[in-house]
Amino acid sequence: MSKIWTGRFEGYSLDYFKKDLLSGTIVGIVAVPLAMSFAIASGVKPEYGIYTAVIAGILISLLGGSKYQIGGPTGAFVPILLGIVIAYGYENLLLAGLMAGIMLVLMGLFRLGSLIKYIPRPVTIGFTAGIAVIIFAGQLANFLGLRDIEQHERFLDNMLEIGSHLHTVNVYSILVAMICFLVMLGTPRVLPKVPGALVGIVVSAVATVLFFNGQVATIGSTYGSIPNELPNFGIPEITMDKIMMLLGPAFVIAMLGGIESLLSAVVADGMTKSKHNSNRELLGQGIANIVTPLFGGIPATGAIARTATNIKSGAASPISGIVHCIFVLLTLLVLAPFAVHIPLASLAPVLMMVAWNMSERKHFAHILKLKSGDSLVLVVTFLLTVFASLTVAVEVGLLTSLVLFTKRMSGMLVVSKVLPDHSNDAGKVNAEVVSSGHDCPQVCIYSVEGPLFFGSAQTFEQSILPSMNRSPLVCILRLGKVSLIDTTGEEYFRNILRDYQSRGCTMLLTGVRPNLMKSFDQTGLTAEIGEENFYAHTGDAIDRAISSLNHDACHGCKHFAFKECTKLVRPVMQQK
Structure with missing residues (x-):
């Protein structure tokens, strides 16, 4: 255990703690609405997102390979987890997350962290942009307030479902969503240090209670009350049949979690001129994903946006990540009864903005303009992510990259x-x-x-x-x-x-x-x-x-x- 802590708290002082306390609180404020939003978008109850942010967040901060990494539920997981919930159910999602954690630990023990960097950039940008499209499109139903929507595993099926229910559009939901969206955009100009998403959700929720009460679907009307208590410990049912059935989904979770966390750690390195330990990061992520399902949490990974916010807010050590988790936990214990009034229409623009920010649109356009082999890999990976699955997209993207690379290399002789x-x-x-x-x-x-x-x-x-x-x-x-x-x-x-x-x-x-x-x-x-x-x-x-x-x-x-x-x-x- 001593190696895990080596250098992470060297020279730590009261001034550093003050910085960590401030940055951790700011990130915690950002994390609360996102944790609930990602959980709901993944097809599970909002409190499971809170549990994930708390438990996985603490373990990733303590055991991960980056001093500044903030872990928790992320947008990248949304289409993957939603597909697993639809196909196998919530209980099996917990088992898949636990299995993914074991895979990540093995990846760290076998020192495979450095291999992630060999995934071509067009592949990562392609599937990230594809995931962004899925998230954005997945929030159209809540934005428009459509009723009786059934969620499907495939993108096209979901789009057809939305199209067939357009006659149920709720004008009040659109109005609430627009209030949240406009407040979210305007807040940084007036209060640059206050998270716009949180202000947007609060303002639109208050407006709903005062003016549209009963006219718009809320967390309470859809999922019931959020318990303001600690999660219960429980081990998912484990059988050989379930393990074999969930090997594929677990592997996808592990690979995406590993890629996302290491990309986040690289971003943190660039912002702080530091150097993360990739294998230790995989170990920390793995342990977090083994423990979190035992308390009802969904798979977690390093969150790039929250990690960047943590650094920009002055974080000095992993203590900031722990403070962020404590803030989220206190919010659950104290403010959970009020969360039931949050309209689903308010969460839609928040997730749409997340999708927009993670879309890598500038890099996407740049590679597309090159009209090279990388452009082909990008388009293939993107289209397969949206219309097939992330697994197929990454496999075909990597295979296409390999073929093109081989062709280029053969021409070098x-x-x-x-x-x-x-x-x-x-x-x-x-x-x-x-x-x-x-x-x-x-x-x-x-x-x-x-x-x-x-x-x-x-x-x-x-x-x-x-x-x-x-x-x-x-x-x-x-x-x-x-x-x-x-x-x-x-x-x-x-x-x-x-x-x-x-x-x-x-x-x-x-x-x-x-x-x-x-x-x-x-x-x-x-x-x-x-x-x-x-x-x-x-x-x-x-x-x-x-x-x-x-x-x-x-x-x-x-x-x-x-x-x-x-x-x-x-x-x-x-x-x-």
Whole structure:
């Protein structure tokens, strides 16, 4: 446990505590309406969002890898959790969250935190924008006050449901939503340090009680009273059938939670010039998601907006996150009876604004304008997130990125036939001097540049094949700019080597990098090539090649590929 606390409270003072107290209170004020809103949007009771903010928030602050991370329910989870609730029910959502927590802990223990950074940016922006669209569209029913709406797992089904109930529009709900929206937008201009969402909800709730009482659906009329007490402890029913059934949903929760929390931690690093521990962050997130379902809470992760608010408000340590949780808990215990008067129409613009802020619209437009492979990945991931599922979107997005990356990398391999350039004193090799009339029949030299892997191995083979057909005595491969070789590249390389050797040709390698040499050693290629056939410099390999020439074959040759050729050819010319 001592490692968890190392450096996090070093030099902590009363001044730091004052900063944490202020920032934690501000974040707590922001978190209360969001916690209830996200819970309702996820298809569960509002108090479950409060429980999540308190329990998961404390554990993430204490055990996570970022000093400034604020954990709790987030908008990114909304479509995922809603889909699970619709398909499997609330009880199974708790079990899925617990399983996701175990997966996150394992990810942290196996030090997989750094792997999250390899998810391409177009994929994360694509699914984030897709989630934003789902959240925004999901609040249209509450904004318009539609009645008898049945929630569906698929986006199109929900849109059709809304369309078929447009005749139930409630003008009072629209009016309440607009009051909340306008107050929410205007508050930062008048009271810049006061959360606009909270003021908007309070003002619109008061207006509802005074002027539209009974005309607009509220938390109380829809979900009943919110208990102003601590949550009860309970273990979800666990069976092997349920575990197998929920493996997929749990994995999605774990992956999204890991990505979201680490992205939030990276944002915090950028704002504070600090450095988070990604594996510890996954451990903290995992433990939080194991414990939270035992108290009725829904899955949680790092909240980017609340974390940024925490830092901007002057947070100095994880204490600010704990203060935020205590504030949310006190709000539950003291103000819960008043929360029943909050109109659902007031929560709709709050969530719509969350969706707008998380939509990554500027980055989305920028990548789209590039009209590149990344643009394709972005659009595919976005559309599949909205119209299929996040799981399918990420899988296809990653696969598309891999295919495009492989294509780009395969194009980076350049194999050039070269010879020494006699026009300069240095005698460096050059591809431009090679021609049909200037090319040694007995020695071939190739410069290979780029990665030799499954995507480029065939290109490598096809570039070398012409020389194989001529059966030279020596083939020199300049590998100084080959960065890596995988098993496919190794297999192609071995086939070429054996073909040359079967024709009586010697292969010489020059400039091999240490990491490439290590690969050759591990795969046995070094032994097959022969250690004596590796050279640091191309010039030494050329000297070895010339000493191996069949001088009789040099008689009458007019290519003069090497300076030494004049000595080898002259006796025949003199005889003429």
